[in-house]
Amino acid sequence: MQIPGNPSTLPTFPEGFLWGAATAAYQVEGAFEADGRGPSIWDTFSHTPGKVVQGHTGDVACDHYHRWREDLALMRELGLTAYRFSIAWPRIIPGGTGTVNRAGLDWYSRFVDALLEAGIEPVATLYHWDLPQALSERGGWLSRDVTSWFAEYAAATVGALGDRVARWTTLNEPWCSALLGYGQGVHAPGHRDPVEALIAAHHLMLAHGTAVPVIREHCPGAQVSITLNPTQVWGPPNPSEADLDAVRRIDNIHNGLFFSPIFHGTYPEGLLADTAHLTDHSWIHDGDLHAMSAPLDFLGINNYFPTRVRAAMPDEPGPEMALPGCERVIEVPPQPPLTDMGWEVSPVGHRDILVRAARESGLPIYVTENGSAWPGDYVDAEGRVRDPERTAYLLGHLHAAREAIDAGADIRGYFAWSLLDNFEWAWGYTKRFGIVHVDYDTQVRTVKDSGRTYAQVIAAHRASASE
Ligand code: IFM
Numbered sequence: 398m399q400i401p402g403n404p405s406t407l408p409t410f411p412e413g414f415l416w417g418a419a420t421a422a423y424q425v426e427g428a429f430e431a432d433g434r435g436p437s438i439w440d441t442f443s444h445t446p447g448k449v450v451q452g453h454t455g456d457v458a459c460d461h462y463h464r465w466r467e468d469l470a471l472m473r474e475l476g477l478t479a480y481r482f483s484i485a486w487p488r489i490i491p492g493g494t495g496t497v498n499r500a501g502l503d504w505y506s507r508f509v510d511a512l513l514e515a516g517i518e519p520v521a522t523l524y525h526w527d528l529p530q531a532l533s534e535r536g537g538w539l540s541r542d543v544t545s546w547f548a549e550y551a552a553a554t555v556g557a558l559g560d561r562v563a564r565w566t567t568l569n570e571p572w573c574s575a576l577l578g579y580g581q582g583v584h585a586p587g588h589r590d591p592v593e594a595l596i597a598a599h600h601l602m603l604a605h606g607t608a609v610p611v612i613r614e615h616c617p618g619a620q621v622s623i624t625l626n627p628t629q630v631w632g633p634p635n636p637s638e639a640d641l642d643a644v645r646r647i648d649n650i651h652n653g654l655f656f657s658p659i660f661h662g663t664y665p666e667g668l669l670a671d672t673a674h675l676t677d678h679s680w681i682h683d684g685d686l687h688a689m690s691a692p693l694d695f696l697g698i699n700n701y702f703p704t705r706v707r708a709a710m711p712d713e714p715g716p717e718m719a720l721p722g723c724e725r726v727i728e729v730p731p732q733p734p735l736t737d738m739g740w741e742v743s744p745v746g747h748r749d750i751l752v753r754a755a756r757e758s759g760l761p762i763y764v765t766e767n768g769s770a771w772p773g774d775y776v777d778a779e780g781r782v783r784d785p786e787r788t789a790y791l792l793g794h795l796h797a798a799r800e801a802i803d804a805g806a807d808i809r810g811y812f813a814w815s816l817l818d819n820f821e822w823a824w825g826y827t828k829r830f831g832i833v834h835v836d837y838d839t840q841v842r843t844v845k846d847s848g849r850t851y852a853q854v855i856a857a858h859r860a861s862a863s864e
Contacts, residue, residue, distance in 0.1 A: 407792060407854055408799040412862055415518065415810030416855040417479035418472065418832065419766050421525035421569065423455045424819040426485065428462035432500035435491025437527035438537070438578075439822075442585035453825025459817050459835050462504070467842065469511055471833055472816065475848060476855040479518040481765055481812045482508075483525035483569060484558075486550050493529035494546050502557045509561050519562045520765075520812075522624065523551055523608070525569040526584070526822075533586050538574060538597035538604075541680075547604040551611045559616030566697055566765070567608050570626040571601035571655060581718050583823050591721040592676045599680060602658050602689040609691035623659065624697030624765045627652040627754060628704045629746035633729070639708035643726040646671055647706050650720045656757045662690040671722030695809070696758045697765030702736075703746030705729035734786075737770040737828055742790055744797035751798060755806035762806055767794050768814035770821070770828040774845065782834045782845035791832075791847055795854065813851060817842065 423439045443454040461468055472480055486493070488501030512519045524547070528537055532546055555565065568574070577584040580594030605623050612621050628651050632644040645667065653665030663686060669678055709715050709725045716727065731741035747767070755762050769790040774782050795811060802808050818831035826837055832848035835841075844852075 407795060407857070409861060410799065410858055411802070411809070413809070414858065415479040415520075415763065415812075416858065417477055417481055417518075417520065417810060417812035418475070418816035419481035419812040419814050420461070420816050420819060421483040421522070422485035422488075423458070423525070423527045424815070424821070425459040425461040425817055427456060427458040427460040429454075429456045431462060432488070432504065433491055433498040434485065434501060435487040435493075436530040437485070437487045438530055438533045438585035439527050441530050441533070442587055445587070448587060449823055450825040450827050453820065453827075455820045457837075458820045460840050461817070464840060465508055466511070468817065469515055469517075471842060471844065472512075472517055473515050474844065475832070475852045476859065477517055478855070478859075479520050479810060479812070480512055480816070481520040481522065481566075483522040483527075484554055485527050486524065487527060487529045489554050490550055491529065491531075493532035493535070494549055497553045502554070505554075505558060509558055513561060518564065520564045520566070520763075521558065521562045522566040522569050523547075523554060524567065524574075526574055526578075528585075537586060538579065538600050539593055541600060541603070543600050544604045544607045548607050548611045551608040552615055555612050555615040555619070559612070559619065563616065563618060564620045564622070565612050565616065566622045566624050567605040567612070568601055569624045569697075569765075570699055571598060571605070571623070572626055572651065574601055576650075576720060580720065589718065591672075591719070595672060595676060595678075595721055596680050598654055599685070602655065603685055605659070606689040606691045609693065620694040622693055622695045622697050622760075622763075624699055625655050625659075625754070626699040626701075626766075627656070627750050628700065628702065629743070629750045629753075631703055631705045631746075633705075633707045637708065639725075640706075643706050643708040643723075646723045647704060647720070647726055650723055651704065652753075656754075658686055658689045659693075660690065660758045662686045668722060675721060693758075693760060695761045695763055696754060697763050698751060698754050699766035699814070700747050700750050700764070701738075701767065701769070702731065702740035703743045703750075705731060705741075736786075736790070737772045738824075740769070742769070742793070744793040747794050748797035748800045748804070751801035751808060752804045752806050755801070755808070760807075762808045763810040763812070764794075764798055764808065765812050766814035767811065768830050768832070770830045774818070774829045774834055776834060776836070776843050780843065782843055784845045784847045787832070787845065787847040788850045791851060792854075
């Protein structure tokens with residue numbers, strides 16, 4: 398696939414296609430103690446020495462909580478038709494359950510009103526990883542009670558905003574919450590236990606499924622979704638039987654773990670057997686899979702890179718922190734070009750995972766995140782941030798999305814990750830994904846060249862749609 402460098406070579410997209418950018422509360426808002434916000438697991442994690450590069454925290458981040466008007470002006474300048482953001486549970490119910498914090502709700506309410514006034518559709522995510530710390534102390538995603546805690550939070554939030562926000566996402570990338578947060582320990586709450594990862598994934602899906610009817614009840618006509626982050630899994634050329642098995646196992650733990658329960662009401666073939674040496678799965682109760690597979694209106698896909706694997710050789714040690722059931726699977730180094738995250742750039746992988754997600758879910762798809770971090774973004778003497786790699790990545794992946802549409806996937810929107818450079822979790826502020834540069838000392842925003850290109854693409858699309 399050719400990666401174009403010029404927006405004029407871009408194909409057209411269907412009418413009504415949403416052109417957006419995305420952020421998440423903890424990554425941009427800052428104001429971590431403002432207006433009654435309670436602490437989240439990410440406050441605790443980032444304040445724990447050694448967890449985040451250079452000890453960075455989200456205390457201030459992009460100060461979006463105070464600078465949202467300026468950020469909204471940027472969205473208008475870019476011509477966005479939609480904005481995907483997450484709501485911070487600890488702003489709405491600081492203790493996780495119980496008292497609702499009116500000031501927190503009011504902030505989002507004002508923000509939503511302003512988006513609508515600007516003609517930008519709000520697309521809200523209920524959970525983008527910032528669990529109230531108080532709930533973590535009661536077991537967090539390892540407790541079955543989290544389903545009712547999440548439903549309570551969903552009811553309060555959708556009840557307040559559902560008259561204006563129609564498009565709702567329950568969870569962002571539950572894979573990361575479960576596998577990185579409870580399995581590998583690199584995300585909050587920092588546990589390292591493969592069984593906990595499986596239990597957390599199960600409860601995340603259960604909380605999702607339980608919240609779906611709650612959202613519908615409080616927002617008649619809601620478009621309800623979940624956002625997953627599947628990855629295209631590739632084995633070596635001329636794979637052995639063992640390599641094919643490695644691909645199957647990684648595909649199950651990355652993709653099938655969520656696709657199968659949510660869209661087919663079952664765990665993927667083999668996953669329970671592959672993890673039977675770790676757990677008896679007694680945390681799966683009758684009726685759970687039915688609840689998890691509550692019908693949805695669309696599926697959000699976050700995709701950045703493919704994954705390459707092979708089987709471990711007989712005398713080769715397996716990975717130190719293996720994913721559950723993947724103790725004999727070796728992750729193969731990605732092929733260049735690589736982004737600043739070390740992620741392989743692959744529009745083909747993007748196209749293929751979109752086609753698969755559409756097929757597995759049978760739903761309209763929105764690319765709810767896609768983007769890239771590159772080293773060396775800076776504002777030059779002319780006030781420009783020249784980021785040709787990010788621009789090429791953006792255009793290449795838009796091409797891929799169009800190819801997925803041609804292959805039958807019903808793709809209805811694209812959200813660039815991210816509107817702003819922001820707090821990249823365990824990487825702190827050292828990785829920049831924004832189409833808008835943020836100077837963290839001064840909080841000055843500068844639209845990068847990639848942002849300008851994106852604006853041109855959007856303008857061209859809007860012009861041709863109105864012809
Ligand atoms: O920054 C994250 C985001 O919070 C979730 N999806 C992937 C992005 C880049 O790592």
